[in-house]
Amino acid sequence: MNQADKNRRKHKQNFDAEEIVSRIYPFIIRVFEVYEIQNSGEALYFYGTPKTDAEHITQELWTPLQQRKLEFSLKYELGEHVLVIAPEKTARKKPWVNLALLVATIFTTMISGAVMFGVDLGNEPLEFIRGLPFTLAIMAVLGSHEMAHYAAAKYHGMKTSLPYFIPFPTFIGTMGAVIKYRGPIPSRKALFDVGIAGPIVGLLVSIAVTVIGLSMEVPRVDPLPNVLMIDLGLPPLFIIIQKLLGVSGDSLHPVAFAGWVGMFVTLMNLLPAGQLDGGHVLRAMLGKKAAYVSTAMPFVLLSTGLYVSYWLKEDGLIWIFWALFLSLFAAAGHPSPLHDKVELDKKRILIGVITFIMGMLCFTLVPFKFMG
The missing domain is CATH 3.30.980 (Threonyl-tRNA Synthetase; Chain A, domain 2)
Incomplete structure (x- = not known):
């Protein structure tokens, strides 16, 4: 049998x-x-x-x-x-998959971090360990975001998986992490708490990582051949932290760069559209009226991308890409919570407004551009 x-x-x-x-x-x-x-x-x-x-x-x-x-x-x-x-059919859990992806992501982010420290991996492959500080920073930023979602979902009795980290050969070595939700959303309160937990915790960790990174000495790196350099656009929140610490200069320590990544991830996740974190939060705050904002967001991003590309003569493709991406999210709509008529309390509404404002402080018209 x-x-x-x-x-x-x-x-x-x-x-x-x-x-x-x-x-x-x-x-x-x-x-x-x-x-x-x-x-x-x-x-x-x-x-x-x-x-x-x-x-x-x-x-x-x-x-x-x-x-x-x-x-x-x-x-x-x-x-x-x-x-x-x-x-109820109990889903077979495969924690080894989560663990394998976690290990792989640690490895790929360490490679990316080593490149940031100027390691020539072609001649010194074992020196990838030098990317460990960046790995610890970026995994703290991304991991805290997803674990906050996980904890909030468990608190409200929702069925959810452990985070799945996504190793990928990008300039940070990963495409982030995701968790899977199964079953309906109990209430607007649960939708709000789960949606907002990730951005809040992730942003707080990003701020802490940024402070640590800005306090570290920037390594002297000779550009490696055939390696693209990145010119970062610093968001207002990052600049505020720099001024408070009395730090200046364009070069960033890889740990500080991980903090920048966390702010950028927070911004993108807080876009109020579809089933992004911002879409969840706005749906919980406004109810079904949030669909109007969700539908408008792709047009807002497309206009931003065209403005950056044709008026500022800079690279606005990131916003054009996200406009197309979000148009699919908006078209899919948002599932209604089971108890959709019970509105949020004023405290949560205030937290939501403050969180969206903090997300805007992570915005910059040209987040990054690649240089030869």
Whole structure:
């Protein structure tokens, strides 16, 4: 007997149809008038007539069924409405995948960091270890962002994966990290908390990393052949930190550069569109009216990119690219929280406004440009 058959057998053993019906029927008849129940041995099929719309049915049933480790779906088949309820399927966790990607990202960011310290990896491949300070800084920035999302989601009882870091041969050695959410969002409060936790924590760590990096001596680096140099545009928040520390100069220590990356990531994540962090936060703050802002954001970014490219004669492709990227996010819309009518408290609204302002302090028209 293979593992799939064992899981199926265990699933059937744990499926007590009579007990499940007795426990959940009172919740079902509030929103769904039942005229027939069928048992397939693995799921219960409630045939009937909805008393309200599908969104309201989901809102009413999700919490009591989740508490009993049950999942459900509302279908319309052969002219009949049917509510399908079955024991929750436990997703197989593969933490080794998260660990492998983490190790790979540490390796790729260390290589990028070593290049920033002027290491010629072609002649001294083992010297990649010199990129460790940058690795520690960038992983702290990106990791704190995702772990804040993870902690907030767990706090609200949402199902989520551990962070998946993405190793990639960019100039920072990674494309960031993501976590997967499964199941609906309980409320606007949960949506807000999960959406805003990453940017707030990530930005605080970015500020700390920037302060540390600006306090370190910038290494003297001879440009390596065939290696592109990056001219950074410093955002207002970065410049404020520089002035407070009394630091000047265009060259940055790789650790300070990691802080700059954190600010740039915060800015991009806080764009109020689609299912970006900023889209989540604005959706929680404004409700369905946030869709108007989400739809407008690609046009705002496209206008910014064209202004930078044709008026300032600088490289505005980053904004044009993100305009096209966000147009897909905006078109996909945003899923509604289960309890969407309960508005946020004033404290969260204030935190949201302050966070968006901090995000704007991470903005610069030309974030970076490559130089030969």
